[in-house]
Amino acid sequence: MRISIILAHPCPGSFNHAIAGTVADTLAEAGHEVLFHDLYAEKFDPMLPCEEIPRGAVLPAAVALHCREIAEADGIVFVHPDWWGMPPAVLKGWVDRVLRPGVAYRFSETDSGEGIPDGLLHARAVLVFNTSNTPHRRELDVFGDPLERIWKDCIVSFCGIPACHRKMFGVMVTSSDDQRRAWLAEVRKIARRTFPPVA
DSSP states (O other): OEEEEEEOOSOTTSHHHHHHHHHHHHHHHTTOEEEEEETTTTTOOOOOOGGGSSTTOOOOHHHHHHHHHHHHOSEEEEEEEOBTTBOOHHHHHHHHHHSOBTTTEEEOTTOOSOOOEEEOOOOSEEEEEEEOSSOHHHIIIIIOOHHHIIIIIIIITTTTOSEEEEEEEOOGGGOOHHHHHHHHHHHHHHHHHHSOOOO
16 A cells, blocks of 8 residues: 655654654555655645646646645555644645645536535545644543544545544653653554555
């Protein structure tokens, strides 16, 4: 299987980087082809210019590469922190520019404004790993876990992918080295369970 990993965290030594590296190593060891993108390191431009909006627009080479890879992926992994209940701006911009009409979804010609899409992505599953400094109970009670709705309902199902598995790790600021090692072991298990070794 071909798996795309999209990482969005500005600090190279972050736990998000450790998660993404663990996923990449685990999937490669399982025989999968791994395509890895660190959006900050690549300086991915999140700004969607007006001329890119129309379906069939001519895209910059970097955006066209991401579109091609995500369209061909059998699985996708997103790794990012929870900032204000949202992904970092660079990842939101990636969604705007890459999960575009004609690549990730389309509306049928009979659509009269209902906005019900036909998902086009080939991937069978998405994994989302998040980090947070908010305790899980407070996240649910006060905020309602907006990232769950964003990824599962607003993005993954919209693009036609049947399965979305998400795991939040935290509280990061008070976590110990032992706790982080245990979390990375959990990351390995989740990655292998979602994308089993190639037979």
